Amino acid sequence: MVFTESSSGLYAQKMKTKTLIGIDHDLHKSGITVIEDGVIKECTTLPLWNMFSFLNCYYGDAGCLVVLEDSTLGKSANWHKGGKQTAANVGKNQAISIILREFCDAHKLTCQCVPPSGYSKLFDDEALFRQTTGWEKQTNKDARASCAIVWGR
Numbered sequence: 001m002v003f004t005e006s007s008s009g010l011y012a013q014k015m016k017t018k019t020l021i022g023i024d025h026d027l028h029k030s031g032i033t034v035i036e037d038g039v040i041k042e043c044t045t046l047p048l049w050n051m052f053s054f055l056n057c058y059y060g061d062a063g064c065l066v067v068l069e070d071s072t073l074g075k076s077a078n079w080h081k082g083g084k085q086t087a088a089n090v091g092k093n094q095a096i097s098i099i100l101r102e103f104c105d106a107h108k109l110t111c112q113c114v115p116p117s118g119y120s121k122l123f124d125d126e127a128l129f130r131q132t133t134g135w136e137k138q139t140n141k142d143a144r145a146s147c148a149i150v151w152g153r
Helices: 048-056 084-106 126-133 141-150
Strands: 002-006 009-013 019-024 029-036 039-047 064-069 110-114
Touching: 019 141, 029 048, 029 141, 039 048, 039 141, 048 084, 064 084, 064 141, 084 110, 126 141
Parallel strands: 019 064, 064 110
Antiparallel strands: 002 009, 019 029, 029 039
16 A cells, blocks of 8 residues: 545555565665566665665656665664664664655655564575575675565565
């Protein structure tokens, strides 16, 4: 469901999504996956500035849904086992999430935020990931995590 505001108020409409873009963002390099009609077209990592250029290719595409991991939605957003440095890194990643949402809004991209789900064995093990998804190119955990965000949607 997509919620749209009109002169008569807020209403929900079903969205026919053909392109899903999953982003597991980080301060320097982020995982990004593109799935079109259920098939992975890209699963890689990009520096933040390159990701903006990449996303700009989908400017105003009504059939595109960008799905971001947002740690503020998860239980662990307020508790940091790793101490001050981990807390600082989480804060930076949350800022990147805000910037990506604002970028999507400014570029007319529908954006949905989801809580972190953690890694499953499927997305932690590259061989199992390839076997299950059919993606043949090499990936790292960040790329596979971005796929986990949109796989099966």
